[in-house]
Amino acid sequence: xxxxxxxxxxxxxVLEAIRSTDTxxxxxxxxxxxxxxxxxxxxxxxYRNIKVCREEGxxxxxxxxxxxxxxxxxxxxxxHAVCTxxxxxxxxxxxPEAENIHLSGFTVDKRRTVFYGTCVQCCRAxxxxxxxxxxxxxxxxxx
Amino acid sequence: xxxxxxxxxxxxxVLEAIRSTDTxxxxxxxxxxxxxxxxxxxxxxxYRNIKVCREEGxxxxxxxxxxxxxxxxxxxxxxHAVCTxxxxxxxxxxxPEAENIHLSGFTVDKRRTVFYGTCVQCCRAxxxxxxxxxxxxxxxxxx
DNA sequence: CTTAATAATAAGAATGATTCTTATTATTAA
DNA sequence: TTAATAATAAGAATCATTCTTATTATTAAG
Numbered sequence: 167x168x169x170x171x172x173x174x175x176x177x178x179x180v181l182e183a184i185r186s187t188d189t190x191x192x193x194x195x196x197x198x199x200x201x202x203x204x205x206x207x208x209x210x211x212x213y214r215n216i217k218v219c220r221e222e223g224x225x226x227x228x229x230x231x232x233x234x235x236x237x238x239x240x241x242x243x244x245x246h247a248v249c250t251x252x253x254x255x256x257x258x259x260x261x262p263e264a265e266n267i268h269l270s271g272f273t274v275d276k277r278r279t280v281f282y283g284t285c286v287q288c289c290r291a292x293x294x295x296x297x298x299x300x301x302x303x304x305x306x307x308x309x
Numbered sequence: 310x311x312x313x314x315x316x317x318x319x320x321x322x323v324l325e326a327i328r329s330t331d332t333x334x335x336x337x338x339x340x341x342x343x344x345x346x347x348x349x350x351x352x353x354x355x356y357r358n359i360k361v362c363r364e365e366g367x368x369x370x371x372x373x374x375x376x377x378x379x380x381x382x383x384x385x386x387x388x389h390a391v392c393t394x395x396x397x398x399x400x401x402x403x404x405p406e407a408e409n410i411h412l413s414g415f416t417v418d419k420r421r422t423v424f425y426g427t428c429v430q431c432c433r434a435x436x437x438x439x440x441x442x443x444x445x446x447x448x449x450x451x452x
Numbered sequence: 453c454t455t456a457a458t459a460a461t462a463a464g465a466a467t468g469a470t471t472c473t474t475a476t477t478a479t480t481a482a
Numbered sequence: 483t484t485a486a487t488a489a490t491a492a493g494a495a496t497c498a499t500t501c502t503t504a505t506t507a508t509t510a511a512g
Binding site for chain 1: 497498499500501507508
């Protein structure tokens with residue numbers, strides 16, 4: 167598995183678009199943005215290059231809001247605030263989180279913590295081959 | 310907005326199915342489960358009744374894993390651990406979280422915190438009318 | 453400079469979760 | 483009993499995402 171060279175203008179444009187904003191854009195937004203520079207770029211190319219960027223670690227997902235996956239070019243872990251009214255995603259820069267978020271004027275309804283990792287069963291089974299990006303294959307089901 | 314009476318057998322079956330497991334089931338799983346008791350029940354009915362249950366507060370979403378929304382009949386906030394290999398979602402019962410999760414044999418890769426609420430702009434605009442359940446209408450876009 | 457091999461792309465079809473529509477059936481109120 | 487209302491089943495529609503394929507760009511070798 168060798169490193170990507172980031173050598174296509176499309177890939178550069180996708181990464182630039184993601185890095186150009188702090189709004190944690192969706193694929194749709196990224197496509198619109200990149201199209202202003204590369205009018206012919208296709209949606210599939212956006213998806214593929216986001217995937218490549220995630221695999222090489224230059225982009226992370228910040229989750230699904232209103233059925234659209236949202237991305238961040240700042241890959242260092244930091245908390246986010248999601249507005250359940252408009253779908254906006256806001257960076258909460260540093261701890262103490264609660265203090266910070268209050269200063270920003272965001273009214274917190276609830277706070278949720280999720281741990282991501284590998285469960286006992288998968289650790290045993292050594293299922294390290296499964297995709298971590300994109301959907302799981304058809305027919306695959308959680309337990 | 311009056312309270313639902315939970316009076317259809319389909320709705321009861323959906324809620325029972327969700328409460329019958331701690332696996333944080335998907336719509337697909339709930340449908341399969343309920344079909345063993347009500348063979349003719351349709352997928353649309355599952356979706357509609359989950360929505361009703363969420364609105365009345367008897368069910369909460371624990372997020373989207375591998376493109377499927379997952380639900381919980383335990384509505385009191387508590388952290389979860391998501392296995393990125395198999396999609397399993399595990400309850401982390403009490404604090405101290407890190408300690409607990411370690412005991413459970415789950416290997417933590419990363420921990421993410423998300424605040425949900427209302428942003429400054431929406432507080433001002435009083436956009437309290439927008440749907441909080443289900444998708445946002447077409448054409449609606451984040452900023 | 454060609455040519456061959458390979459990688460990336462554009463276009464659009466396919467997939468699949470979710471939502472919507474509509475005709476039908478069950479429930480409630482009068 | 484009838485009328486009004488609520489819930490349902492069935493399946494079509496929507497839409498984000500993935501997959502397929504033919505084409506174009508890039509690189510390596512002679």
